[in-house]
Amino acid sequence: MEILQTLEAIWLARTAILDGLWNTIQISFLSILLGTILGIIVGLILTYGNRAARFAIRIYSDFLRGTPVFVLILACFYILSVVGLDLTAFQAGVFALTLFCSSHVGEIVRGALQAIPKGQTEAAKSIGLTFSKTFFSVLLPQALRQILPTWVNTATEIVKASTLLSIIGVVELLLAVQQIISRTYLSLELYFFAGFVFFIINFAIEKAGRYVERKVAIPT
Amino acid sequence: MLKNLKTAGLAALFVGSAVGAAHADKLQDVLDRGYLIAGSGSTNAPWHFKDENNELVGFDIDMLRLIAKGLFDDPTKVEFVNQSGDARIPNLATDKVDVTCQFMTVTPGRAQQVEFTIPYYREGVGLMLLDGGDYADYEALKAGGSDVTVSVLQNVYAEDMVHAALPEANVDQYESVDLMYQALNSGRADAAATDQSSLSWFMAQNPDRYKDAGFGWNPQSYSCAVKPGDQRWLNFVNSVLHEAMTGVDFNTYAASYQQWFGSELSPPQIGFPVEFK
Known part of the structure; x- marks a missing residue:
């Protein structure tokens, strides 16, 4: 039977699949984490930076958002090595996804911060709060509610974009599965399996996001 | 077609770099390093794919192991760089691999970007x-x-x-x-x-x-490819492939051919060299 044959192929290749899955998780986790940290900085500069800083970061963000992730990955792998910075395929891939993630998170953060009425910052100033106190006690908790749903969206995009690292030879989950397909010819079955695993990963991220959303929601 | 365009675009992007970092003597570099850095894929049987034990095997892989055997008298002294088809030319141009054997069809367009070895298989x-x-x-x-x-x-x-x-x-x-x-x-x-x-x-x-x-x-001809501009290295890889098909390593080549394509090759005729017939 096809199903038994597929399950057997998956079981036989379990170490290869788990290695690929582990790579996918590492790539996604690192890129989302670093991209979010960098993205918050980008968002802060876009909102509160001076003219010159805003202009520079605007170009950075627009350029990265306007470039296909595919091109970014190739650029990080090849162009950096021409310049003399020899990153491994894994590092170059994570670097590319981090940059991509940071530009998206940056815009999410900017949008959320700008949506908070000016009066709140003024009120905070008038009771003598410093900028960092204003940011962490007044603005961030409110912005977080705006940020979370779209951030979850970006995070799942990054997980899916991690499959593009196969082009520079990183054996993530999809490439690991393709390697099994080339041996067993079970293409539809195994692609379905890969899709299902990606769905599980992203579903977990979405659930985690929902959980945090509930935690930061205004009690009704 | 799309694939060709993508490859051509990529290659064009890196042609500049190829000129800049011309290596003097790749053969010596590889010998000094002690192992070959070889480019190939991992998703196309019987050329380059993972077997049940997750080992990289295939006809391309055997050709690369023959090159390592020629260099170090040890077919295991290879580090395989896993690359997609689109990455074959850029990885050569940026020195990420010493040689690529990845069912690469010889075309005049590609021959302007890499140097092809003699063919080791005729696809059809x-x-x-x-x-x-x-x-x-x-x-x-x-x-x-x-x-x-x-x-x-x-x-x-x-x-x-x-x-x-x-x-x-x-x-x-x-x-x-x-x-x-x-x-x-x-x-x-x-x-x-x-x-x-x-x-x-x-x-x-x-x-x-x-x-x-x-x-x-x-x-269509399948050849290995090297970065242009290093005749000695190209000659070396050519010698390995040539002797695999007609000389001292014929038995290894024939065993590999039998394993992946299921048919037996008859040994080259002894006497006058077959290639000049």
Whole structure:
């Protein structure tokens, strides 16, 4: 039977699949984490930076958002090595996804911060709060509610974009599965399996996001 | 076509770098390093793929191991760089690999971006039949005219490709190799047309179930490739491949050929060199 044959192929290749899955998780986790940290900085500069800083970061963000992730990955792998910075395929891939993630998170953060009425910052100033106190006690908790749903969206995009690292030879989950397909010819079955695993990963991220959303929601 | 465009674009992007970092003596560099850095893929049987033990195997891999054997007298002294088809030319141009053997079709366009070795295989399209099916061979298929249905991988050129050999045959296109073979098994198609190497491998895996129709067309040469501008290194790889097909390493080459394509090669005639006949 096809199903038994597929399950057997998956079981036989379990170490290869788990290695690929582990790579996918590492790539996604690192890129989302670093991209979010960098993205918050980008968002802060876009909102509160001076003219010159805003202009520079605007170009950075627009350029990265306007470039296909595919091109970014190739650029990080090849162009950096021409310049003399020899990153491994894994590092170059994570670097590319981090940059991509940071530009998206940056815009999410900017949008959320700008949506908070000016009066709140003024009120905070008038009771003598410093900028960092204003940011962490007044603005961030409110912005977080705006940020979370779209951030979850970006995070799942990054997980899916991690499959593009196969082009520079990183054996993530999809490439690991393709390697099994080339041996067993079970293409539809195994692609379905890969899709299902990606769905599980992203579903977990979405659930985690929902959980945090509930935690930061205004009690009704 | 899209793939070609992408590759050409990539290659064009890195041509500049290729000129800048011209290496003086790759052969010496590799010998000093103590192992070969070899580019190939991992998703195409029988060329380069992972076996049940997750080991990289295949005909391309065997060619690369022959080069390592030539260098260090040890076929295991290779570090394989896993690369997609699109990455073959850029990885050479940016010195990420010493040599690439990855079922690379020699074309004049590519020959402007990399230096090709002598070919180690001639690919073509072949026809596979069910053993004991309605049609015995290519002549029978041709005589069958429009009664014959051929299954083929979905491709812009698929229809023309089949009609070049069987002008009247019906062409059914399938999305994946397994479906294409399935069509032959279930009788929806009378023959499956795809790369001769894929057919040979599939037939070797499933002995006595299928047979080759005995006609091949659309020839293309598969060669290894190196970064341009280092004649000594190119000569070295050429010597290894040449002697694998005609000289001291013939037995290794023939064993590999038998393993992946299921047929035995007769040894080159002793005496006057075959290549000048």
